[in-house]
Amino acid sequence: MNEPFTFRNSRVLSATPEQIHRAFQNRDILAGWWGPEGFSSVIHEFDFSPRGILKMDMRGPDGTIYPNIYRFESIGRERIVFVHPEAPHSFTAEILLEPLDGKTKLTRSQTFDDPDEFEKVSSFIPACNEQLLDRLSLQLACHFPGELDLVFSRIIDAPAEKVFRAWTDPEMIVKWFTPPPWKTVSAELDVRPGGRMFLMMQGPDGVLMPNAGVYLEVVPSRRLVSTDAYTEGWIPSPKPFVTIDLNFEDLGGQTKYIAIARHWTKEDLETHRKMGFHTGWSTATDQLETLIK
Structure with missing residues (x-):
């Protein structure tokens, strides 16, 4: 990936890589965490497989609808890659899942194709990606609660x-x-x-x-x-x-x-x-x- 135009966020999650995969595979769980805080999602098309498509409408806190389409490029136990091919926000995202004794260190890298667009979104994308990980963590806690x-x-x-x-x-x-x-x-x-x-x-x-x-x-x-x-x-x-x-x-x-x-x-x-x-x-x-x- 082209490091100069990449945002990277990491988090240790109280879930296994398999459970995180299920948070991608299950469309109801996915709709509950995909996107920044305050956003809700309606999934219209979903195929969690290499070259599979995720097509959804994301609704912002003010009611604005943002149509989005993603394509999964690679899916492995410890690595998921997908692209958002549409301008102006065209990017490639890589999810790395490192097992840690029942937990998982998740590292999300998001690389933009256009350096100008990268600069334009740099003021808010890192915070949005942290919010996405917050929401993922809560969805994992809901659907795969700890034994206590x-x-x-x-x-x-x-x-x-x-x-x-x-x-x-x-x-x-x-x-x-x-x-x-x-x-x-x-x-x-x-x-x-x-x-x-x-x-x-x-x-x-x-x-x-x-x-x-x-x-x-x-x-x-x-x-x-x-x-x-x-x-x-x-x-x-x-x-x-x-x-x-x-x-x-x-x-x-x-x-x-x-x-x-x-x-x-x-x-x-x-x-x-x-x-x-x-x-x-x-x-x-x-x-x-x-x-x-």
Whole structure:
């Protein structure tokens, strides 16, 4: 490849090369991550084989439709090459997959044919490619979760800003957080890395159940990570149970909402599953969406 006109991005992904291949092969998974943040894709033609064609419309956050066509040139276990042959954005992309003990180092190289076009897009393409890898990582987590992970995902008919606020506003979270017959009776949310998160839930028999932890990462309207492994002041909790990784992607007024519950042990994961993780999160998300509307 012609190095002077190449963008290169690398990422270690929690997936095998085979799973990453499946993220290319499955058109539903592919449509969920192909493109920068905020884009959605409709695939019209797809043949994941050498000389096969991928034809799709990509919809930007402002509603603009961008027709795209790609041709796969080479497909191997550790290398995928495809071209975007249409001017002005004609380029060749090479995906290298290096196995790393159950994970994969993915390196994406994108080489443009026209040096002038390369200069023109250099202000935004590297960031867009990082966003693409972010989206791929989330799709892999959804479809091939780790052995200690539970995953819930939904397209919510509301902007990401409002969904994020429903998680971070104490007056809002008490109205939707807990599936009936349980309810949340109070909330204290210090939304910053290291800040305390405390929810008091109440069962149908009146018994109170505290839910305490801290925030690890806060990216407004994009990501919210919390854990019960610590109490306020970074004091370790007696028995850590779960880390909750929430991701919000705005799709032009809708939100791709992905929640990953990461556990310390298989026993904790099974306990969470038997508590009704998927049905509980589904009901709570219904309540969240209704509240926002």
